Amino acid sequence: MSTAIDQGRYREVLGHFASGVTVVAALTEDGPLGFTCQSFSALSLNPALVMISPAKTSSSWPRMQAVGSFCVSVLSDEQEAVALAFATSGGPKFEGVGYHSAASGSPIIDESLAFIDCEIDRVIEAGDHLVVIAKVRELGLGEGRPLLYYRSGFAGLGQ
Numbered sequence: 001m002s003t004a005i006d007q008g009r010y011r012e013v014l015g016h017f018a019s020g021v022t023v024v025a026a027l028t029e030d031g032p033l034g035f036t037c038q039s040f041s042a043l044s045l046n047p048a049l050v051m052i053s054p055a056k057t058s059s060s061w062p063r064m065q066a067v068g069s070f071c072v073s074v075l076s077d078e079q080e081a082v083a084l085a086f087a088t089s090g091g092p093k094f095e096g097v098g099y100h101s102a103a104s105g106s107p108i109i110d111e112s113l114a115f116i117d118c119e120i121d122r123v124i125e126a127g128d129h130l131v132v133i134a135k136v137r138e139l140g141l142g143e144g145r146p147l148l149y150y151r152s153g154f155a156g157l158g159q
Helices: 007-014 061-067 080-087
Strands: 022-028 029-038 040-044 048-052 071-075 099-101 106-109 113-125 129-141 147-148 151-156
Touching: 022 061, 022 080, 022 106, 029 061, 029 080, 040 071, 048 071, 048 113, 071 106, 071 129, 106 113
Parallel strands: none
Antiparallel strands: 022 029, 022 071, 040 048, 048 129, 071 113, 099 106, 113 129, 147 151
16 A cells, blocks of 8 residues: 655655765766765675765766766865755856866865765666666765755754
8 A cells, every 4th residue: 555645744854864965076078067966875885885866857967877987075064055056957067166086087076075986886766866876986085074964954063
């Protein structure tokens, strides 16, 4: 038996689960491309796998998938403006945002807390999103405190 879940209630309840905020980025033939993603998690230690969940409606994801690799930059609590810039659809998201390249060529957002450079392993359809499982190829750490997404807004850990 299937029970319909009210979408507003679903968002309200799941919004009480704080998540980190990341930018997922790839280098395409047209230049760097990325989007804000809080649907990111570690999946497996051996082999080292992570997963992201872009929306099926994403205009960026198909172009990134064609590249076959991407880099996840974990944002600090001082990078809310970066998160907002990459959350918008279209436009020059990298304008004014510093970045450097991972070994794969994928962009790493400057001053992020960490980065995880990945090669796409498989993509699974799941409702209105995709589950992307990726092999970790390179890792790195920065400094600072995490930017969190909580109850439909950004938050930090405080002092």
